[in-house]
Amino acid sequence: MKRPHITQSTLDRIISAIEEDILRTSDEEILRETESTQRDAQRVRALITRQIDVRGRDVPREPMARRQWLAELLRVRPGLSPTLSATFSSRKPPSDSEVDAVIHRLLKRGVLKKRKTGARED
C-alpha cells in the first residue's frame, strides 16, 4: 500500500477522521475501550472542576488571601491574563495595590464574579 504524502494537512485529516469516529461511537464502547476508565474520567473531571471552582469563588477580602487566590488562579489558568502573569513573574511579591489592580481588571472583564454580599470592589 502506497504511503500517503507526508504533510500537516494529511495528519490533520487522519486525526479529524478519528475524532469523528470517537464522536459517533457509543458511550458503552468508549467505556469498554479504555483500560483505566474510572481513573482517566476522574482526572478530566478534576481538571474541569478546578477551572469552575477557582472561577466561581468569591474574591477574598484579606490582602494575603487575595494574593494567594490570584496565585492559584494563575496556576490553574496560566493563559488567562498577561497582566496576571506579569504581576507574579518577578521575584518580588506583588504589592497589595498591584493585586487590587489585577482583581479590578479581571472583574471588569467579567472573568471573575463579584462578591454576593453586596460589597463592591473598588
Add this chain to the structure above:
Amino acid sequence: MAMGAGSQARKADIETTLAGLSDADLLRLQRFAQLRSRLVPWMAWEDLLQEAVARVLDGRRKWPPTVDFMAFMRQTIRSIANEHLRREQRKPSHGEFDDERMLDGAHHANSQPERAVIAADLLDAIHTLFADDAEVLAILSGLATDESPEEIQRRSGMSATQYASAQKRIRRGLARAFPEGGT
C-alpha cells in the same frame, strides 16, 4: 446536546454542561486532547484540555446554539493546538544567526521542516502500528488524499461494515499505543 436556537449558551449553562459530563464524554475529551497534543509535543494533553475548558468558561470560545457540545469542544481543542503550532513556527530557530538572516526570513523557513518532522514521525508511528492491517492502511491512504469513506470502500473493495470495523481498530490501536499522547 445542543442549545435552542436564537441564543448563545449562558456561562452558567456552560458550567452546568461541563460539570455534568458523563464518564464517556470525559474520556472523549481526553482522547481529543491526547490526539491533538501529538501534533504539539511540547504541550501535555492536560494543558491543551485545560486551555480549552478555560476559554469556553471565559467566553473566549462561544458555544453556538445548534452545535453539539462535544463537537464544539473537539473543534476548540483542535483550534488551540493549531494556534500553538503556528506560534511555534513563528519563533526564530535556535542557534547562531545574524541580523541579515533574520531580515531574510530564512530562519522562519527553518521551523517549517520541524513541523513536518513532527507530522512525519507521527505518521511513521501510525503506519508501523498498523503495518499488518491492509484495511487500516487503505483507510489512512484514502484519508491522506481526501477521499470520502465511500470512495475508500469502493477503491479497496471494503464493505461499510469492514470499514467501520477498521476504523474501530484505528481508534483502539491509537488509544492503546499512545495513551498519554506523547512519544
